[in-house]
Amino acid sequence: MLLGCGTVISIGGCSIPVSTLNATKTDAQAQTSVQKTTDNPSPSILPVVSSSNNPNFVVGVVQKVGPAVVRIDAARTVVAQVPEEFDDPVIRRFFGSKPPRQRIEKGSGSGFIINAGGQILTNSHVVNGAQSVTVKLKDGRSFKGRVLGEDPVTDVAVIKIEANNLPTVSIGNSESLQPGEAVIAIGNPLGLDYTVTSGIISATGRSSSDIGVTDKRVDYIQTDAAINPGNSGGPLLNARGDVIAMNTAIIRGAQGLGFAIPINTAQGIAQQLIAKGKVEHPYLGITMATLTPDIKEQVNSKFGINLTTDKGVLLIDVVPRSPAASAGLKTGDVIQSISNQPVTKIEEVQKIVEKSKIGSSLELEVIRNGQTTQIAIQPAPLPARRGS
Template identity: 60%
Template structure:
């Protein structure tokens, strides 16, 4: 038996068996081959007629056949779109001028350790420890970005410009323009840079809620200092949570793509086949190949608008660590001798820890509680809870339904402002 399966061959065999069953050898006669010959002639006649109809548009048969078709079918048949085999080239030519390189630099000061300033320590080393003044060095980083307005608003990643003293934007035509950071949000890794320039080329933005796995994905950026690099692939998945990606301090549902993304691609656009931005390239898995992640452009638009108008973004949070419950997770927790939790449910979102003095703690949520719904919306996964909280407002009321020791508990929680410097909270 071959390791390959040929369904066409199996289908042909089954047809042969059916014909033998319907026409046993003992009943073959002249009528059989005459009928077969007539069928062949009939088939040739149909084929010839069909060729005539197709070849002669004015033939009565063709006009009669078209009359039996709906007008839309005729129009569709006459206007079948044919994909340009060089559509990626067209995308790059149209979008490339709006993709920029971002050179960010920051000054790092290294002070002499305080212990070396102790005279007793210097005496112990015979005065051989030099007491130098604090030294400074400049760190430089390269990232990508794309222009969203003709007056110079540029989207990039927060980590590209984090802590930078100076930002220089390099256009594809070689122009270098000094930029300034309008706002940066490390929670979603979105930043906005502004340059004082007009009539700049811009990108078109898509609706990232409509993308589907399997669609084309095109990345443009400056990986490893190689300017204007283009890579292409597909959308591998959508809705990857920060825990899936391994970036627990981010509150995003990522787009996964196999278009090659490398250091320096960060902040650059991920495009669809029409050249519209569907995401911002932001992360890769160092332990894998062909797995990159982008921030959905709908999230980027929401965050960038707040950065432009307010300079910062407030993220609501409850102050809990949580995990999506499954029968396996339940068994692992209950069989762990170091766990203080006794899980009785097979689904929902388990509160593993409540941060002290957090909104959740003030509302009475406890470790071991299982969140079943918020404001009437059923919650079955941790990222669903995080998304509901993220879409709420600081200080608003959230009606939370819990299961606690087999009983239903209803609480009202008011989300607080997410503390950016605390990276171990997810909701």
């Protein structure tokens, strides 16, 4: 589940059941199934500590970073229409119209200050659709927050409070992380403010499909540090107290399985949100599945499609009027490479597309009816997700 209390490339009109092929949607139309630049450092930051020579290194990290971790409370109005069976003349006369059911939904999460002038990094799902945002600092002060921008595709958001000379975190590097490294999480799980947990990095490079959030375009860091609802948006720190990831998700019913967005990814998205208020992700408009010998046999026997290869990425659906449709991609095509980079898994296609530039051509090599063909396609901006 995403942790706030409170695409994926989309193949059109094909009758192949996506569940049969374990397909992954790569556009923002998929719905998540889980519950879901630093400036000057603060002058109050303590000296760097290391786990190698200090058995109480966690204490030093908490003292160093704790003042820059915040609690975020968000409120949104949820309106639901009364069911049709209650829509009778008596009720209409009493209410004047069909009475809506309205309630205020409140949730809380975490965040961390990345700029002494009040810029705060958190998860998109913590503030999505919020009509009011309140930020509480560890020193007890509260501020009204303003959402500078949010990106549901990566689940990153930036909010701003009107304050100066705030304590800030130190940003680390998530590219060189190794399983087994010590990590510390600080956040506000289940309303228990400024809770500290520790553990190790269990794995890196967990794809969104690995953890069941197929509408996200992120490779996650896995940790066994305890993460619970309300930790969303809080920092995952290394032994030096540098932020190396942003805590984001847990898997329902699992023990010791927490996931965080690498800070290099989160920071890159945050910079775009601060500059433009939004992030444009490249989009092709396909749904796909990693092709295996078993899937090849199922497709050929059950759906009458003549697949001649059992390696590559199979197109299950092509969205009408999408870049993929305009380029001539079809259901049943098997992608072999993109811009001379071989691909055998959907995650490889997602990464290449996400790193591409909108409007610049990608050269796809596909197998169609046993014949290899080259198709040029220009990614477009990912359409905005409808609804909240």
